[in-house]
Amino acid sequence: MTNILVTGGAGYIGSHACKVLAAAGYTPVTYDNLATGWRDAVKYGPLEVGELTDRDRLDEVFAAYRPAAVMHFAALSLVGESMADPGKYWRNNVQGSLALIEAAIAAQCLDFVFSSTCAVYGDHDGVVLDENSPQAPLNSYGASKRAIEDMLGNFGQSHGLNSVIFRYFNVAGADPDGEIGEFHQPETHLIPLMLDAIDGKRDALTVFGTDYDTPDGTCIRDYVHVMDLVDAHVLGVKWLEEGKGSRVFCLGTGTGFSVREVIEQSGKVTNREVPVVEGDRRPGDAVKLVSGSRRAREELGWEPKRSVMQTMVADAWRWHQNDGAHYSA
The missing domain is CATH 3.40.50.720 (NAD(P)-binding Rossmann-like Domain)
Known part of the structure; x- marks a missing residue:
């Protein structure tokens, strides 16, 4: 091969x-x-x-x-x-x-x-x-x-x-088969941090910046x-x-989610409340970043079939609850 x-x-x-x-x-x-x-x-x-x-x-x-x-x-x-x-x-x-x-x-x-x-x-x-x-x-x-x-x-x-x-x-998300997933030490990504907070593995999720020029004051990302x-x-x-x-x-999907919207969707998928504390903005963070994928769709034939927030959170949550979700070096 x-x-x-x-x-x-x-x-x-x-x-x-x-x-x-x-x-x-x-x-x-x-x-x-x-x-x-x-x-x-x-x-x-x-x-x-x-x-x-x-x-x-x-x-x-x-x-x-x-x-x-x-x-x-x-x-x-x-x-x-x-x-x-x-x-x-x-x-x-x-x-x-x-x-x-x-x-x-x-x-x-x-x-x-x-x-x-x-x-x-x-x-x-x-x-x-x-x-x-x-x-x-x-x-x-x-x-x-x-x-x-x-x-x-x-x-x-x-x-x-x-x-x-x-x-x-x-x-975001994880292998739907549950063989591999997202695990960092230290963890810095929004969705696994949020799932840790939901699961009681950390006290709360920190939202960095709530005064951005967006509908709910938090950054928007694709x-x-x-x-x-x-x-x-x-x-x-x-x-x-x-x-x-x-x-x-x-x-990209051409549509973005604010941090608060991701939190809301995660609460719905897991049927649990997300504990949140508010923090200051981080240097270097942009306000809103959204990407299209017209060229990839038309020329590569790419389709982001699983890139729906509920699916991404659900797959990540399944991995998060898996006994094998924490790798050893």
Whole structure:
């Protein structure tokens, strides 16, 4: 079977990508330093432990597996941390991606699927973002991802590297089969934090900022189900296999949910009250970020079938209540 190198394959999104790659007939080879990923999440192919910045280790893995493509998820992604320590993000995300790209080119692995972010756009209120929207990232996380996109374009021009870039916002839900799910330490994502609060594993959910210029004062974000998201990434691999060349795709539903709306939906799905406390705004948070997916629908044939808030919360809640919902390193 065809090998695909999946960086960050022990993480939340990467592990789900490995599952759908395996189901599509590929062998996902996880490359992860396990800083935020979990050995227990690597179920569908081999695990190779290593740093993105370790070129010698990358060369070893490319030589051993001869992957046909790279699917690149590995990155630091905390907005607040990126504002406090931008150097950490530029070193890990940008320098690490440079080493990965150069190793791939040296191994003649010229198909590259990159997990980017709609944070490259910054704050665009009242519009549905698409691939041509102007970019003005508000934080070092978004800026580092934009730099990697530029890097892929440069190497495409000079070395024939073909890349599919996916930009998206919040990812939620879990594998409906219950084999893998979302688990971070520390946890920073809204829905698992909220489920912890509902379940009594934390005292309350903190809502960061209630005075934004939105109908209920809280930030608005687009949410995509993790299984829909990784389905798009497999379609991206197939796009490159078919020789269609480099392309950027936004992945979203075109509609956003405020933090308070997510809380309300979660209460309905779980039939439990969500304990909430209000906190200050976080630096680098945009007011409203919503993405369309017209190009992905029309050109890739992508359909976000599970990206309904009730479904995302229900799948996450099922995983959250599962005895296996807490990985061990």
